Amino acid sequence: MELQSIKQRFGIIGNSEVLNRAIEIAMQVAPTDLTVLITGESGVGKEVFPKIIHQLSAWKHGNYIAVNCGAIPDGTIDSELFGHEKGSFTGAIDSRKGYFEVANGGTIFLDEVAELPLSTQARLLRVLESGEFIRVGSSKVIKTNVRIVAATNVDIPKAIEDGKFREDLYYRLNTVPIHVPSLRERKEDVFLLFRKFATDFAEKYRMPTLQLTEDARTLLINYRWKGNVRQLKNITEQIAIIEKERVIDSEVLSRYLPQDYSTRLPVLFHDPNNSKLSERDLLYKVLFEMKRDVTDLKQLVGKMIKNENLSAHLHPSDMEIVKDVLNDKVNDIDAVGQIYPLKFEASSEPHVINSGFEDSIQEPEMLEESLSLQDKEIELIKRALKKHNGKRKIAADELGISERTLYRKIKEYNIS
Numbered sequence: 001m002e003l004q005s006i007k008q009r010f011g012i013i014g015n016s017e018v019l020n021r022a023i024e025i026a027m028q029v030a031p032t033d034l035t036v037l038i039t040g041e042s043g044v045g046k047e048v049f050p051k052i053i054h055q056l057s058a059w060k061h062g063n064y065i066a067v068n069c070g071a072i073p074d075g076t077i078d079s080e081l082f083g084h085e086k087g088s089f090t091g092a093i094d095s096r097k098g099y100f101e102v103a104n105g106g107t108i109f110l111d112e113v114a115e116l117p118l119s120t121q122a123r124l125l126r127v128l129e130s131g132e133f134i135r136v137g138s139s140k141v142i143k144t145n146v147r148i149v150a151a152t153n154v155d156i157p158k159a160i161e162d163g164k165f166r167e168d169l170y171y172r173l174n175t176v177p178i179h180v181p182s183l184r185e186r187k188e189d190v191f192l193l194f195r196k197f198a199t200d201f202a203e204k205y206r207m208p209t210l211q212l213t214e215d216a217r218t219l220l221i222n223y224r225w226k227g228n229v230r231q232l233k234n235i236t237e238q239i240a241i242i243e244k245e246r247v248i249d250s251e252v253l254s255r256y257l258p259q260d261y262s263t264r265l266p267v268l269f270h271d272p273n274n275s276k277l278s279e280r281d282l283l284y285k286v287l288f289e290m291k292r293d294v295t296d297l298k299q300l301v302g303k304m305i306k307n308e309n310l311s312a313h314l315h316p317s318d319m320e321i322v323k324d325v326l327n328d329k330v331n332d333i334d335a336v337g338q339i340y341p342l343k344f345e346a347s348s349e350p351h352v353i354n355s356g357f358e359d360s361i362q363e364p365e366m367l368e369e370s371l372s373l374q375d376k377e378i379e380l381i382k383r384a385l386k387k388h389n390g391k392r393k394i395a396a397d398e399l400g401i402s403e404r405t406l407y408r409k410i411k412e413y414n415i416s
Contacts, residue, residue, distance in 0.1 A: 003027075009055075010048050013196050014189035018181040023052070029176045030056035035128060037113075037173045038151040040180030043230030049178055050109040050149040059147045062106025065099050070112035070402035077120050079136050088137020100133055100144050107147040113173065114154035114165055115402060121166045128172040148173070183225040183232065190221045193229060197236040208246045210239060215250040223257055378413050381406065385415070 006012070006023060029036055030053045038046045047066065054064045072080050079089075083098030099108055110116075116124065127133050128148065132141050150173045159165035183190055191212075198210040212220060225231055235256050239248060384395035396406040409415075 006052060010052055012045075012048060013193050014186055015192070016181065016186035016189050018185050019189065022049070022178050022180055025176070025178050026052045027056060029053065029178075031058065033058075033147065035147075035173055035175045036149045036178060037170075037176070038149065038178045038180060039156075040151075040153060041182045041228055042153045043228035044180045044182055045229050046151045046153075046180050047109070047111065049180065050107065050151070053149055054107040054109075054147070057107065057147060059105065059107050063103045064107050064109070065103045066109040066111060067099055068111045070115035070404065073404055074117050074408075077117065078123065081120065082123060082133045082135055084136035085138045088135075092137070095135075098133075098135065100127060100146055101142060103146045104144045105146070107149060110148065110150040112152060112154075112402070113150040114152040114156055114159055115405060118164075118166065121169050125166065125169045125172060128169070183228050187221050190223075190225070190232065191217055193232055194220060194236055197233050198240065201237050201240040205240065207240070210236070210243075211247045212253070213247065213249040216248050216253045219250045219253055219257075226258075374413070377409070378415065381409060381413070381415055 003020060003023060006027060007014075012019075012023065026036075026049050036050075036053060038049050040046050050066070051064070054060060067081070069077070078084075079092075079096070079098065081098050081100055083096050083101055084092050086092055086095045110124075123133060127144065127146075131143055131145060133144065134141055156165055156170050156174075160167045160170060183193075194212070201207075202209040227234070238256055239253070243252060245252070380399060381395070384399050385392070388394040388398070392406055392410075393403050396403040399406065401409075
């Protein structure tokens with residue numbers, strides 16, 4: 001089957017080389033019985049690839065079951081996947097087949113596989129090695145013939161290093177890896193996706209299709225799209241519903257793009273030669289350097305005022321420029337880490353700088369701040385729980401993790 005027909009059949013939009021390569025690998029591996037691990041950021045569309053593999057495989061006439069491993073609590077995950085016997089635990093009023101039993105002769109897609117607890121990972125490894133499993137509360141071995149496709153947006157080698165994922169399971173799952181590219185890796189497809197979503201929403205809501213000006217199109221393509229295709233679709237729908245004008249310029253578009261992912265911020269990357277600093281470590285380092293720059297700038301202006309008597313010569317418009325420079329610097333910091341803002345007092349004299357500004361210039365204060373990722377993680381979890389009055393589900397949503405992961409971290413860090 002040709003690549004283009006596969007795209008049309010499964011609704012895949014895009015012509016980038018990296019996307020085409022991922023689809024080609026899925027097509028090539030589908031007729032085999034090899035296990036596939038699909039990786040990629042959240043929102044890139046990983047869920048489409050297991051369907052391609054299933055439909056082009058010998059298992060296409062069997063069941064296709066998709067399981068979100070991150071959405072199932074630790075206490076019931078074994079029962080959901082492998083089934084249980086009557087009376088095996090409180091509430092087990094009857095025997096039940098698990099997904100591996102129901103999917104026998106078909107395909108099972110394990111999404112967010114890195115969220116599985118270690119005990120369940122051991123059970124999954126046995127299925128991969130021998131095709132056997134045991135229901136919860138039973139001693140009878142059950143055979144299954146099922147094609148396993150797994151997906152994750154987690155860096156599994158890092159999870160293995162942290163003791164959260166079994167190395168032997170990783171190599172079993174990763175027989176054939178497929179990386180689904182982010183929108184940043186396939187910029188040429190961004191406008192194609194926007195146009196497709198805009199057309200779909202125009203038909204759905206019975207309104208004219210959105211059009212982008214040239215500057216809006218440039219902004220759309222160069223935006224970082226942290227949420228990838230899912231975020232692009234969501235923003236397109238917002239604009240289609242809210243905006244009355246059908247021609248969208250960059251000013252209107254920018255109102256819908258979260259500024260915390262703005263392209264004006266420095267892009268951090270992992271240096272393979274420096275294994276000690278992660279991306280988050282580098283971000284904190286940048287923040288502290290920016291704070292030091294602001295302090296130095298305040299010192300410099302203070303010395304100029306005190307030593308050179310600029311208050312008698314500086315026009316108010318020149319002072320506004322100084323204020324703008326400092327405020328711009330602070331805004332840059334605020335956009336990244338919400339560092340403290342600088343405040344200026346209005347001058348009451350036309351040619352004299354207000355003494356409050358001069359008094360505010362102090363010697364730089366060297367802050368001893370922890371760069372521990374664990375400390376930062378604990379702090380964020382505590383803030384989220386406090387903000388939402390201890391409601392873990394809402395706190396987990398804001399933190400961008402599953403409720404089960406939040407519960408595990410609360411126990412791990414002994415957070416009260």
